[in-house]
Amino acid sequence: MILLSRPEIEALVDLDAGLLAVEQAYIAASQGRATIPPVGYIAFPEAEGDCHIKYGHIAGDPIFVVKIASGFYRNPSIGLSTSNGVMLALSATTGQLEAILLDEGFLTDLRTGLGGAIATRALCRPDARRVAMIGSGIQAGMQIRCLRRAMKDTPLTFTLWGRSQKRAAEIADILAREGIPVETTDDLESLCRSADIIITTTPSREPLIRGDWVGPGTHITAIGADAPGKQELEPSLVAHAGRRIADRLDQSLAHGEFSTAFAAGLIDRESCGELGDILSGTMAGRENPNDITIADLTGVAVQDIAIARTILDARRDRLDKTGAYLST
Amino acid sequence: MILLSRPEIEALVDLDAGLLAVEQAYIAASQGRATIPPVGYIAFPEAEGDCHIKYGHIAGDPIFVVKIASGFYRNPSIGLSTSNGVMLALSATTGQLEAILLDEGFLTDLRTGLGGAIATRALCRPDARRVAMIGSGIQAGMQIRCLRRAMKDTPLTFTLWGRSQKRAAEIADILAREGIPVETTDDLESLCRSADIIITTTPSREPLIRGDWVGPGTHITAIGADAPGKQELEPSLVAHAGRRIADRLDQSLAHGEFSTAFAAGLIDRESCGELGDILSGTMAGRENPNDITIADLTGVAVQDIAIARTILDARRDRLDKTGAYLST
Numbered sequence: 001m002i003l004l005s006r007p008e009i010e011a012l013v014d015l016d017a018g019l020l021a022v023e024q025a026y027i028a029a030s031q032g033r034a035t036i037p038p039v040g041y042i043a044f045p046e047a048e049g050d051c052h053i054k055y056g057h058i059a060g061d062p063i064f065v066v067k068i069a070s071g072f073y074r075n076p077s078i079g080l081s082t083s084n085g086v087m088l089a090l091s092a093t094t095g096q097l098e099a100i101l102l103d104e105g106f107l108t109d110l111r112t113g114l115g116g117a118i119a120t121r122a123l124c125r126p127d128a129r130r131v132a133m134i135g136s137g138i139q140a141g142m143q144i145r146c147l148r149r150a151m152k153d154t155p156l157t158f159t160l161w162g163r164s165q166k167r168a169a170e171i172a173d174i175l176a177r178e179g180i181p182v183e184t185t186d187d188l189e190s191l192c193r194s195a196d197i198i199i200t201t202t203p204s205r206e207p208l209i210r211g212d213w214v215g216p217g218t219h220i221t222a223i224g225a226d227a228p229g230k231q232e233l234e235p236s237l238v239a240h241a242g243r244r245i246a247d248r249l250d251q252s253l254a255h256g257e258f259s260t261a262f263a264a265g266l267i268d269r270e271s272c273g274e275l276g277d278i279l280s281g282t283m284a285g286r287e288n289p290n291d292i293t294i295a296d297l298t299g300v301a302v303q304d305i306a307i308a309r310t311i312l313d314a315r316r317d318r319l320d321k322t323g324a325y326l327s328t
Numbered sequence: 329m330i331l332l333s334r335p336e337i338e339a340l341v342d343l344d345a346g347l348l349a350v351e352q353a354y355i356a357a358s359q360g361r362a363t364i365p366p367v368g369y370i371a372f373p374e375a376e377g378d379c380h381i382k383y384g385h386i387a388g389d390p391i392f393v394v395k396i397a398s399g400f401y402r403n404p405s406i407g408l409s410t411s412n413g414v415m416l417a418l419s420a421t422t423g424q425l426e427a428i429l430l431d432e433g434f435l436t437d438l439r440t441g442l443g444g445a446i447a448t449r450a451l452c453r454p455d456a457r458r459v460a461m462i463g464s465g466i467q468a469g470m471q472i473r474c475l476r477r478a479m480k481d482t483p484l485t486f487t488l489w490g491r492s493q494k495r496a497a498e499i500a501d502i503l504a505r506e507g508i509p510v511e512t513t514d515d516l517e518s519l520c521r522s523a524d525i526i527i528t529t530t531p532s533r534e535p536l537i538r539g540d541w542v543g544p545g546t547h548i549t550a551i552g553a554d555a556p557g558k559q560e561l562e563p564s565l566v567a568h569a570g571r572r573i574a575d576r577l578d579q580s581l582a583h584g585e586f587s588t589a590f591a592a593g594l595i596d597r598e599s600c601g602e603l604g605d606i607l608s609g610t611m612a613g614r615e616n617p618n619d620i621t622i623a624d625l626t627g628v629a630v631q632d633i634a635i636a637r638t639i640l641d642a643r644r645d646r647l648d649k650t651g652a653y654l655s656t
Binding site: 003037038041042043047049051056064083094095100102 | 329331363365366368369370371372375377379381383384385392394396398399400403406408411412414416418420421422423424425428430
């Protein structure tokens with residue numbers, strides 16, 4: 001049985017392998033090759049907390065993954081992170097526990113970053129350069145790191161806006177130390193008007209991005225809205241888009257960025273698609289350079305499976321290379 | 329974060345504390361003080377395996393528990409146990425992972441044994457002495473150990489019948505080495521006819537125990553039937569009982585020992601009760617010494633919570649006593 005701590009997991013991250021694995025996982029899900037049971041949920045209203053259990057299996061994979069992820073919203077007041085998490089990998093042929101990844105939520109942040117990068121790369125214009133990153137949390141940095149890697153042959157520029165100027169500057173500093181130059185701005189409207197790519201990563205409960213700020217040909221990847229009541233884009237902007245793609249359409253229409261426009265009757269299910277179908281070529285991606293395209297990502301268990309497998313594969317490869325055959 | 333292996337867990341078992349904790353957990357569940365979401369499930373038909381995820385929280389408890397339990401039915405052919413399991417204890421106030429119990433299914437066996445002992449003690453006649461144990465698997469031994477402890481002031485005698493005489497003798501040998509005398513027999517009918525208490529622990533898919541073998545005043549605790557198609561008692565025996573009690577009535581009527589009689593219209597929901605209500609005194613238990621009473625146990629997440637907490641409490645107490653304050 002393998003037990004990996006967060007630092008050990010971070011040392012095993014390979015963004016290229018992660019991008020490939022998450023892309024293949026999206027395709028498997030859209031092709032019906034993944035078993036994804038309903039997400040388990042338990043709430044702790046007195047503690048302002050809840051816990052989600054996501055699990056699933058991709059046909060042919062040697063492992064299946066169970067992810068337990070909690071959010072307790074009073075934690076910051078006692079110096080703890082709101083989010084926590086652990087992933088378990090079990091053998092899909094014997095049921096034995098193969099690995100415990102004590103990632104403390106890091107792998108969820110990472111697979112969300114990889115998913116955003118894959119969606120953005122798949123749908124933005126080939127000549128897109130200017131990336132507007134909306135939000136100043138962990139996910140803003142993760143999206144930038146992953147997109148830069150996913151589009152490493154494209155000279156992207158990143159400008160970050162956050163409700164907190166201080167936090168935005170901190171994220172920019174962290175990325176600068178990693179060799180990724182990021183500008184910051186306090187002018188959200190101008191940032192959106194000049195962007196080729198807009199990525200939203202906030203927990204906003206009302207639209208931040210107005211439709212008339214978004215020019216033709218812009219691609220938007222919406223990450224933040226993943227629960228009822230959350231919303232980052234004006235519904236008219238969602239309705240106006242030439243392509244609406246979700247990682248999992250059921251979730252997006254129920255409680256993701258598309259849900260408000262869907263509930264208002266501004267869009268229908270048939271006018272939306274799934275990312276896996278774009279990636280596999282079953283459905284066309286961007287068809288017109290002047291289209292606004294929107295990808296809404298609410299998170300799918302196949303991403304968790306893919307990222308856990310990537311970490312475990314990297315560990316095995318490293319052991320193979322060093323000749324250090326630790327107990328597995 | 330606490331990580332306990334199976335041997336470490338076994339060394340921390342305290343049957344008295346476990347009996348008390350599981351009894352209180354049943355009462356909490358019946359009084360609506362427990363959150364028990366639907367059981368998660370994923371199947372692996374190609375490997376003849378499946379995995380259940382049981383989780384829940386008892387109001388006021390500092391922890392909640394997630395149990396992942398798998399059954400892969402080809403495992404014995406490669407020398408592995410069919411069942412595997414791990415329990416995670418997380419803080420109900422911060423969501424942080426507090427403990428991983430690598431029990432390999434042992435705690436499920438134990439809490440099932442404790443639940444059976446609690447039900448048997450609550451419903452058998454005060455003068456019951458002769459216990460017929462039906463089945464020769466791990467659970468037969470567990471029921472005997474736990475019942476002996478639960479009724480330690482009563483001079484119970486145990487006689488065991490199993491489809492495999494060899495395995496029955498092995499279980500009796502193991503218990504003899506633990507100081508628990510157990511007879512074996514190959515005559516199931518005579519065993520049932522002479523018993524005050526019958527405990528069934530087999531995976532049988534057709535009735536093993538006939539109604540006319542069971543005398544007035546007998547108590548039966550049925551453990552084996554926990555999934556559609558499994559059945560140990562004749563439906564007419566279930567229908568004839570003066571008291572029918574389940575740990576969780578919904579489960580028992582859907583896929584437990586009561587389900588066949590219920591589906592056939594031989595019993596109705598109103599004629600059954602829940603164990604927690606008997607234990608709390610809300611519902612009367614045995615009312616007549618000549619009644620046949622039946623307890624059907626299919627397993628509830630509150631048992632998992634109770635047993636995990638018992639192990640973690642025992643660990644803390646032991647550290648306190650030895651003065652060895654290891655990292656928690």
